[in-house]
Amino acid sequence: MDNxxxxxxxxxxxxxxxxxxxxxxxxxxxRQIQGLSVFDITLIESIxxxxxxxxxxxxxxVSDKIGYKKTILxxxxxxxxxxxxxxxxxxxxxxxxxxxxxxxxxxGLSGCDSAYLYMCVNxxxxxxxxxxxxxxxxxxxxxxxxxxxxxxxxxxxxxxxxTIISYGTAMVLSLFLSEVKINTxxxxxxxxxxxxxFSAITQNKSxxxxxxxxxxxxxxxxxxxxxxxxLQYLRSGIEPRYMGYIYILVTISGLFAAYSYKISERLGxxxxxxxxxxxACLACIVLALYSNPITSVMGILILRxxxxxxxxxxxxxxxxxxxxxxxATILSxxxxxxxxxxxxxxxxxxxxxxxxxxxxxxSGAIFCFIGLIVYSVWNxxxxxxx
Numbered sequence: 001m002d003n004x005x006x007x008x009x010x011x012x013x014x015x016x017x018x019x020x021x022x023x024x025x026x027x028x029x030x031r032q033i034q035g036l037s038v039f040d041i042t043l044i045e046s047i048x049x050x051x052x053x054x055x056x057x058x059x060x061x062v063s064d065k066i067g068y069k070k071t072i073l074x075x076x077x078x079x080x081x082x083x084x085x086x087x088x089x090x091x092x093x094x095x096x097x098x099x100x101x102x103x104x105x106x107x108g109l110s111g112c113d114s115a116y117l118y119m120c121v122n123x124x125x126x127x128x129x130x131x132x133x134x135x136x137x138x139x140x141x142x143x144x145x146x147x148x149x150x151x152x153x154x155x156x157x158x159x160x161x162x163t164i165i166s167y168g169t170a171m172v173l174s175l176f177l178s179e180v181k182i183n184t185x186x187x188x189x190x191x192x193x194x195x196x197x198f199s200a201i202t203q204n205k206s207x208x209x210x211x212x213x214x215x216x217x218x219x220x221x222x223x224x225x226x227x228x229x230x231l232q233y234l235r236s237g238i239e240p241r242y243m244g245y246i247y248i249l250v251t252i253s254g255l256f257a258a259y260s261y262k263i264s265e266r267l268g269x270x271x272x273x274x275x276x277x278x279x280a281c282l283a284c285i286v287l288a289l290y291s292n293p294i295t296s297v298m299g300i301l302i303l304r305x306x307x308x309x310x311x312x313x314x315x316x317x318x319x320x321x322x323x324x325x326x327x328a329t330i331l332s333x334x335x336x337x338x339x340x341x342x343x344x345x346x347x348x349x350x351x352x353x354x355x356x357x358x359x360x361x362x363s364g365a366i367f368c369f370i371g372l373i374v375y376s377v378w379n380x381x382x383x384x385x386x
Contacts, residue, residue, distance in 0.1 A: 003178045004120040008129065011117060012136045014072075014173050018079065019140020020166035023159035025148050025247035028230045029240060030156050034090050041227060042350025044092075044099050049339045049346065051103035052110070056339070059108045060332030068116040069179040075108040076174040080167045087160040111331025118319050119180040126319065127261040131312040138254035138308070140166075145251055149244030207321055208337055209378035214314050215338035216371035217280055219345045220364040221307030224284070225250060228349065229300050231357045232287060236296040246297055253305045260312040270379050273313060277372035280306040284365035288358045303364075 023030050031041055063071040082101040089095045114130070121129045144163075152159045224232075229250070233243055264272045283302035286295055322330050345367060352359035 004180070007120050007177055007180065008117065010173055010177050011113065012133065014076070014170045015133055015136040016140040017166045017170035017173070018076075019137040019142075020144045020163065021141060022144045022148050022152060022162045022166075023156060024141055024226075024251075025145055025244040026156065026159075026230065026240060028227045030160075031095060033156065034095070036092060036095060038227070038231070038353045039350040040092060042223070042346045042353075044096050045223075045350075046343045046346045047096065048099040048103045049343045051100055052107040053336045053339045053343075055104060055107035056110060056332040056336035060111055060330070063108070063112045063115070063332075067179045068112050068119070069177045071108055071112045072116065072177060073171075073174040075105045075112075076167075076171045078105045078108075080164070080171045083160070083164045083167045087157070087164055107332070107335070110335040114315050114319065114331055116180060127264070127312050127316040128258075130315045131258040131260045134257035134308065134311050135255045138251055138257065141251040141254070142248055145244055145248040149248065153241070153244075206378060206381050207334075209374050209381075210317065211334055211337045212341055213277070213371040213375040213378065214310070215341040216345065216367040216374075217277060217307055217310060218314075218338065219342040219349075220280060220284065220367045221303055223346060223349045224287070224361070224364050225300055225304045225307075228353055228357060228360055231353060232291075232296050232300070232361070233293075235291050235357050236293045238293050238296070246300075249297070250300050250304050253301050254308040256305050257308040257312055260309045263309065264313060269313065269317075273310065273375055273379075274372060276306040276310045277368055277375060281365050281368035281372065284361050284368060288361035288365060291358075299361075 021027075028038070028041065032038075036044075059071070078101055082098050082105060085094060085098040085101060089098055113133075117129055117133060118126055144166075147162070148159055152162070230240075230243060233246065234240075238246070260272075267275070280303050283299045283306065286302075287299035290296070290299075318331060318334055345363075348363055349360050352363050
């Protein structure tokens with residue numbers, strides 16, 4: 001039990017360090033200075049997602065076979081390398097290379113870190129631990145934003161270099177994780193495991209409705225609050241030098257993830273999820289219709305809070321759907337499904353933003369509304385089968 005507690009603390013520390021993305025407040029502007037358009041950025045994201053989809057199941061199988069600790073270590077080494085490439089990137093091809101390495105990392109960690117944490121905690125505490133894990137990453141983003149705003153300012157290269165340092169430290173901490181025991185009675189080959197997973201998934205096909213809804217909210221949040229927010233701020237007359245301070249405020253709002261389980265306990269899981277989708281949809285509508293500083297910042301804040309509160313709930317729901325030992329592989333399959341759905345949304349967001357940023361925001365509102373409807377139908381089906 002002591003080793004498990006130590007593992008949790010180490011993962012918290014790693015999440016904190018990997019939240020120290022010092023170029024976060026100007027991530028889109030950084031790329032634009034190097035000659036990329038918004039569509040270039042979202043095209044790279046879509047290519048990255050396709051690679052992630054192809055690697056998800058193989059990585060999940062490798063994770064279940066070699067152990068979650070080794071997988072996390074390998075991925076964090078590659079994470080470190082990706083930040084070095086980003087620091088040196090000055091063309092479409094180099095930024096694409098950075099994202100391809102990142103695709104290997106994310107597909108490897110996807111499901112693995114969640115499964116690792118799940119194996120280290122009492123099941124009744126899982127959502128709470130997932131919430132703190134998300135909050136630690138958010139805390140890192142806050143610290144990085146403060147440092148960017150107060151110290152780094154216009155030195156974009158320094159921001160990228162300091163990010164290398166934080167990710168290198170996270171890589172070192174990964175060495176001290178201990179392996180958790182995966183409950184399995186015998187070794188299962190990849191082909192046999194895929195058949196078992198496919199059988200399990202086909203028996204629960206309706207769960208893809210939940211994954212589809214989750215993907216729509218996650219990608220609306222990711223694209224708007226990470227990439228398009230800076231364009232919305234410019235549209236509202238906010239100068240880039242103030243974006244670091246706004247980024248701090250928006251990032252702090254992500255800390256609400258740690259309280260997700262309390263809201264869920266009070267309102268009920270289904271009611272909370274519906275509320276979060278509705279709030280995200282409303283935020284996107286506000287961003288599309290209004291272009292003054294206050295409504296722009298508030299819209300981004302509400303969208304980030306809604307998505308952050310949903311993440312621990314989504315992780316808990318996904319893990320509850322699994323009763324097989326190859327947990328990481330199945331979670332990777334779920335992630336692959338979500339990424340496949342996200343490829344199209346990224347391209348739509350990029351194309352709409354190049355035409356007019358408000359069209360991208362309208363797209364986000366539509367995606368969140370569709371997500372609300374799909375989740376409601378899935379939840380109704382789930383209740384009827386109980």
